[in-house]
Amino acid sequence: MPFNPRHRLRTLAAAALLSITALAPVTAQAGSSEWSGQVTLYGWGAGVTGDFRPFPGAPRLSFDRSFSDVLKDSDGAFFMTALARRGDLVFFGDLTYSASSRGGRVPPGIPASGKLEMRSVTLAAGKRFQAGPNTTLDLLGGARFWSIDGSVAVPLAGISFAPEARFTDPVVALRANTRLSPRWSLLAYVDGGGFGVGSDVTWQVAVTANYKVSEHFYLSGGWRHLYIDYTDGGADFEGSMTGPIVGATFRF
Numbered sequence: 001m002p003f004n005p006r007h008r009l010r011t012l013a014a015a016a017l018l019s020i021t022a023l024a025p026v027t028a029q030a031g032s033s034e035w036s037g038q039v040t041l042y043g044w045g046a047g048v049t050g051d052f053r054p055f056p057g058a059p060r061l062s063f064d065r066s067f068s069d070v071l072k073d074s075d076g077a078f079f080m081t082a083l084a085r086r087g088d089l090v091f092f093g094d095l096t097y098s099a100s101s102r103g104g105r106v107p108p109g110i111p112a113s114g115k116l117e118m119r120s121v122t123l124a125a126g127k128r129f130q131a132g133p134n135t136t137l138d139l140l141g142g143a144r145f146w147s148i149d150g151s152v153a154v155p156l157a158g159i160s161f162a163p164e165a166r167f168t169d170p171v172v173a174l175r176a177n178t179r180l181s182p183r184w185s186l187l188a189y190v191d192g193g194g195f196g197v198g199s200d201v202t203w204q205v206a207v208t209a210n211y212k213v214s215e216h217f218y219l220s221g222g223w224r225h226l227y228i229d230y231t232d233g234g235a236d237f238e239g240s241m242t243g244p245i246v247g248a249t250f251r252f
Contacts, residue, residue, distance in 0.1 A: 033086065033087055034086065035084065035085070035086045036084070036085050036086075036251070036252070037082070037083060037084040037085070037251070037252050038082065038083050038249055038250060038251040038252070039080065039081070039082045039249070039250050040080065040081045040082070040220070040247050040248065040249040040250075041080050041247060041248055042078070042079050042080065042081070042220075042224075042245045042246065042247035043078070043245065043246050043247070044078060044079055044098070044224060044241070044243055044244075044245050045243040045244045045245070049100075049239055049240055049241075049242070050237065050238050050239020050240060051236075051237070051238055051239065078096075078097045078098075079094065079095055079096040079097065079224075079245075080094070080095045081093065081094045081095075082094075085128065088127050088128045088129075089125070089127065089128075090125065090126050090127065090128050090138045090140065090175075091124075091125050092122075092123070092124045092125070092126075092138070092140055092142070092173070092175070093121070093122065093123050093124075094120075094121070094122040095120075095121055096118070096119065096120045096121075096122075096226065096241070097117075097118070097119050098117070098118050098241045099115065099116070099117040099118075100115070100116055112152065112153065112154045113152075113153050114150065114151060114152040114153070115150065115151045116148070116149075116150045116239075117147075117148070117149045117150070118146075118147075118148050118228075118239075118241065119146070119147040119148075120144050120145065120146050120147070120226070121144070121145045122142065122143070122144045122145075122171060122191070123142045123143060123145075124140040124141060124142025124143075124171065124173055124191075125140060125141070125142060126138055126139045126140035126141055126173075127139055131176070132178075134178055134179040134180075135176065135177065135178045135179075136176070136177050137174065137175070137176050138173075138174070138175035138176075139173075139174060140172070140173040140174070140175065140191070141170075141171070141172050141173070142170075142171055142173070143168050143169065143170055143171060143193075144168070144169045144171050144191075144193060144202060145168050146165065146166065146167050146168070146169065146198065146199070146202075146228070146230075147164075147165075147166055148164065148165045148166075148230075148237060149164045150164070165230065165232070165237070167198035167199065167230070168197070168198050169193045169194045169195075169197060169198040169199050169202050170193050170194075170195060170197055171191045171192065171193030171202070172191065172192065172193060173189065173190060173191035173192075174189070174190045174191075175187075175188070175189040175190075176188045176189070182212070183211055183212045184209065184210065184211060184212070185209075185210045185212070186207070186208075186209055186210070187207070187208050187210055187220075188206070188207045188208075189205075189206060190203075190204075190205055191203065191204055192204075194228075194229070198230070199228050199229060199230040199231075200229045200230065200231055201227075201228075201229050202226075202227065202228045202229070203226075203227050204224065204225060204226040204227065205224070205225050206222060206223060206224030206225065206245065207222045207223060208220040208221060208222030208245065208247070209221060209222060210249070215251070216250060216251045216252065217248070217249070217250060217251070218248070218249040218251070219246075219247070219248055219249075220245070220246070220247040220248070220249060221244070221245065221246050221247075222244070222245055223242075223243070223244055223245065224241075224242070224243070224245045225240060225241070225242040226240060226241045226242070227239075227240040228240070
């Protein structure tokens with residue numbers, strides 16, 4: 001039974017909510033008039049955690065587990081980021097995918113199984129500021145496009161359904177890059193949004209340490225967390241993707 005995403009605008013003071021997501025390192029200073037760009041591919045050791053109910057009265061399937069259980073339940077996770085810049089103008093994109101499946105029980109102890117796939121695409125643009133001799137800040141605004149697909153089966157109760165949701169959230173973001181040494185840098189990115197337009201709230205935070213292998217190649221490691229709280233009538237999903245990340249960045 002499909003979800004019908006809610007489309008209502010609410011202006012909230014929480015529009016200043018920001019999240020930190022560590023993405024690909026950038027060492028160029030603000031103000032350069034030349035185009036530059038980079039693409040980062042990350043492996044993400046994360047599964048989906050949270051609670052999922054596709055319609056009023058349906059059994060709620062929980063994916064809230066310890067970290068080791070989350071890794072066991074995970075079917076796969078991947079994300080890619082890209083950034084282009086000219087002068088102080090910055091364009092940013094992020095692609096995220098994660099899938100988890102597990103078996104469990106629903107009240108009053110009936111065996112059930114479920115699978116949940118989450119995909120998101122974030123597109124944003126903004127301005128770069130020089131915050132110090134070795135630090136740049138990117139202030140961004142844009143949108144996150146969500147695709148959530150689930151399947152829940154309770155064989156003894158004769159229940160089987162595959163709900164889905166498609167919706168778009170406005171987001172604001174802050175991205176900071178600090179050069180620690182000629183080879184090492186620290187990158188953090190925060191974004192937040194939703195504001196009742198698509199989801200009630202969405203945010204993410206991540207931080208990476210980045211090592212410069214060459215002028216055009218970096219290796220990164222860190223942590224990332226992505227959260228969403230979505231409600232449409234009696235259907236709801238509240239969950240997150242979280243875990244360590246390892247990536248490689250190609251600059252051009």
